[in-house]
Amino acid sequence: MPSIKDVAKKAGVSVTTVSRVLNNRGYISKETRRKVEQAMAEIDYHPNQIARALQKSQSYLLGVIVPDSNHPFFAELIKYIEIYAHEQNYKILICNSSDDPDKEAKYIAMLRENRVDGIIMCSHTLDIEEYKKVKLPIVSFDRIISEEIPYVGSDNFLGGELATEHLISRGCQRLLHISGPLELDMLPNRRADAFKLKCMQHNIPFKIVECEFNRLTFDYYRDLITHEVSKYLNDFDGIFCSNDLVAYALYVYAAQQGIKVPEQLKIVGYDFHSFTRMLQLPKLTTIKQPIDKIGKVLCSTLIKMVGGHEEDMISNTIVSVELIKGDTT
Structure with missing residues (x-):
């Protein structure tokens, strides 16, 4: 089997240089890296990962x-x-x-x-x-x-502030936030803290509905909206959802019930992941986490x-x- 010395000879570099390329340590020019990698390919050299792991623990x-x-x-x-x-x-x-x-x-x-x-x-x-x-x-x-x-x-508190302020700036007068369980010490719960604070500062009536997000599928969120949130829809004109799947499920339910979005109900989500970016109708208003x-x-x-x-x-x-x-x- 070819060895690291064979790679060094083929590439015209030292064994130390080959080792640095393999371990991604120290500065290596693009040209040197290219020569080493090409030499490895030409002589079919594959480093012994197990031996390297044992050597370095x-x-x-x-x-x-x-x-x-x-x-x-x-x-x-x-x-x-x-x-x-x-x-x-x-x-x-x-x-x-x-x-x-x-x-x-x-x-x-x-x-x-x-x-x-x-x-x-x-x-x-x-x-x-x-x-x-x-x-x-x-x-x-x-x-x-x-x-x-x-x-x-992510800066969950800032996200909650941005979402709430945006809904208020769009004319919403009664706000609802769909969150996860707030008794858990999770950073995303700072979104609810910011929502509550902003509503109080603007004297906006508000409610927070805590939901179990223990199954991460659209069907689950659709059922959650139907059974846990739908009873509040006539009382609020703006809803901040703790993730985009909840927001989209809410949009679909509202459309089925003849509630016009955004004319009668405005919705803000949270995440802006690949699913959200692929949506064409509607394009969700949301808080972007830099994933x-x-x-x-x-x-x-x-x-x-x-x-x-x-x-x-x-x-x-x-x-x-x-x-x-x-x-x-």
Whole structure:
């Protein structure tokens, strides 16, 4: 089998240079990288990942636990996590918790058994103490777990402010917010805090309806609107939804009931993921989370922790959001 020395000879560079290309360490010019990669291809050289992992006590594997990889937001988030991980020579293992605590606990155990270097937690069904027991680098998405576990999220409070202010500026006089369970210590609940504060500042009557988002399908959200929200529709002229699938399900229900959007009811969503961008009728007014940036920061933060960069290890990150004007306000 060809060796790293054969690659170096074929490319006309040193063994150290080949090693730096393989490990993505230090500055390597594009031309040198091209020559090394071409030499590897020509002599059919494949680095022994297992040996490299044993040598460095690293597997170059990262675990990613999400509630549902079929949900447009998490599908897109996984895409950007994988892109950045690949750039850093890491691979990812994706686990769907289905918001089931037992399943999530088993996946954490499985990832530890497979010697992943760290875990990105996008599912949060367990008690905080359970995450502290993992003994692996962890980065959390949208939940504050502990001072030892950094988190990444969008500016949910700003998102709530932008959505509420926009509805008020469009003439809404009675506002409703559809949120997740507010007793959970989740960063997205700051959207409800901002909504409530803005309504009080403008003396706008308001209501918050808490819903269980434990199944991330359109059919589930359609039933949720029918059974949990529909009874309030005649009392409000503006609704801020905590995600775009809820907003779209609300739009469909309103159309079926003969409620004109935006003339009689104005709707704002949250996320602006691939599903939202593909919609032609209607184009939702929504709050855009920069999913690409969130994915990159989640991955880069975890890799820094794996590498032992203590000065960067505990760095919580909040990324900004913006209002995207559509046809529903």
